[in-house]
Amino acid sequence: MPAANDLGNSLSVGVIGAGQLALMMAESAEPLGLELSLLASSADDSAVALFPAVSFGRALDEAAVVAFGAGLSAVTVDHEVVSLEALQRLEASGVYVAPSSESLLFAVDKAFQRTRAQAAGIAVPDFVVVSDIADPAIESFLAQHPEGVVVKSARGGYDGRGVQVIPRGVDPRPALTNFLGAGTVVLEAKVDLFSEVAVLVVTGRNGHAVCYPVVDTVQRDGICVEVNYPSSLSDEQVLSAQKLAATVASMVGAVGVLAVEIFVTPEGLLLNEVATRPHNSGHWTIEGTSVSQFENHLRAVAGLAVLEPQPVAPFVTMVNVLGGDAPGDAKAARAVPGAHVHDYGKEWRPGRKLGHVTTLGDNKEDVLERAWHSALILGTPR
Ligand code: ADP
Numbered sequence: 001m002p003a004a005n006d007l008g009n010s011l012s013v014g015v016i017g018a019g020q021l022a023l024m025m026a027e028s029a030e031p032l033g034l035e036l037s038l039l040a041s042s043a044d045d046s047a048v049a050l051f052p053a054v055s056f057g058r059a060l061d062e063a064a065v066v067a068f069g070a071g072l073s074a075v076t077v078d079h080e081v082v083s084l085e086a087l088q089r090l091e092a093s094g095v096y097v098a099p100s101s102e103s104l105l106f107a108v109d110k111a112f113q114r115t116r117a118q119a120a121g122i123a124v125p126d127f128v129v130v131s132d133i134a135d136p137a138i139e140s141f142l143a144q145h146p147e148g149v150v151v152k153s154a155r156g157g158y159d160g161r162g163v164q165v166i167p168r169g170v171d172p173r174p175a176l177t178n179f180l181g182a183g184t185v186v187l188e189a190k191v192d193l194f195s196e197v198a199v200l201v202v203t204g205r206n207g208h209a210v211c212y213p214v215v216d217t218v219q220r221d222g223i224c225v226e227v228n229y230p231s232s233l234s235d236e237q238v239l240s241a242q243k244l245a246a247t248v249a250s251m252v253g254a255v256g257v258l259a260v261e262i263f264v265t266p267e268g269l270l271l272n273e274v275a276t277r278p279h280n281s282g283h284w285t286i287e288g289t290s291v292s293q294f295e296n297h298l299r300a301v302a303g304l305a306v307l308e309p310q311p312v313a314p315f316v317t318m319v320n321v322l323g324g325d326a327p328g329d330a331k332a333a334r335a336v337p338g339a340h341v342h343d344y345g346k347e348w349r350p351g352r353k354l355g356h357v358t359t360l361g362d363n364k365e366d367v368l369e370r371a372w373h374s375a376l377i378l379g380t381p382r
Pocket of ligand 1: 161189219222
């Protein structure tokens with residue numbers, strides 16, 4: 001018999017999508033007594049081998065998602081590219097869906113997120129939503145922002161795809177025309193970045209929320225390459241970032257992990273992105289805190305109590321392993337002292353996120369050096 005949560009429900013939890021997040025959810029689920037199942041698009045997907053029950057189907061296939069979720073007590077996601085109609089139907093039939101179809105929209109649609117955040121009084125970069133190159137709002141926005149702009153597809157982009165930073169003096173119209181060919185666009189002021197930070201808030205079904213420590217995220221070409229705890233923010237800024245994340249979490253109505261990416265700028269903290277699921281900026285919590293983002297996410301989704309996370313070392317670094325010129329040497333990478341190497345089981349391809357390495361310790365430079373040493377051995381480009 002499956003275990004039951006505080007609400008008396010059995011804990012059959014389905015995960016839609018079978019990438020590395022589903023893989024790490026499965027790895028963290030063991031102590032929770034959940035009955036896990038997975039909707040994968042292919043037998044080659046990272047997480048397939050770790051789930052006791054696997055169905056095959058596309059996350060955008062409404063009928064496949066409904067058939068997968070029917071009869072489960074709760075459903076969550078590995079990524080956002082999921083049929084919202086299917087989630088709505090599951091919600092209507094009494095399956096607990098977290099993130100809900102409404103919350104997910106904040107992560108799926110940058111125009112929706114920016115518009116709702118601004119209406120809620122949350123600081124965001126100046127922006128305008130456009131769907132036609134002839135929209136006069138474009139010319140007035142460009143005139144107001146000679147410092148440069150960023151062109152973003154409202155939907156469909158991730159890891160920097162669907163985002164183009166246009167520096168001062170470069171005409172953004174060709175990029176705009178190009179992006180508008182694929183749908184609605186958010187045209188945004190290019191802000192001066194001191195740094196980028198991220199905060200995870202995990203909210204239980206009962207509304208109780210916990211907040212993870214703020215981390216610095218280092219991006220290259222729109223891809224996160226490195227995450228460092230603690231962040232370089234002042235104590236006051238840390239509190240502001242956590243407050244901002246909590247405000248965003250209540251706006252989104254998130255249950256489970258909400259990852260909030262924040263720009264640190266001369267004008268203060270500005271909301272960048274939200275993800276309504278475990279996030280790359282939280283992979284360090286597997287070894288670096290008392291309860292990982294994956295365990296806390298599943299706890300929330302299943303209706304169990306979410307736990308207050310405590311860092312377990314003064315410094316933690318996570319470096320993403322990206323495909324380089326050739327596959328690296330996994331054995332040598334694991335032999336780097338204290339390197340926790342996570343392999344997502346994906347086929348090597350240049351630029352692809354293949355895994356990550358986490359290191360902990362008392363000395364910031366040493367922690368950073370060991371994480372990179374291991375990731376470089378794995379072939380990650382510097
Ligand atoms: P994605 O959805 O692909 O993660 P983001 O919207 O987070 O895309 O943008 C990717 C990166 O582009 C950010 O991490 C940041 O470095 C840069 N960027 C995005 N928006 C702006 C902006 N308004 N000003 C300056 N840099 C930006």
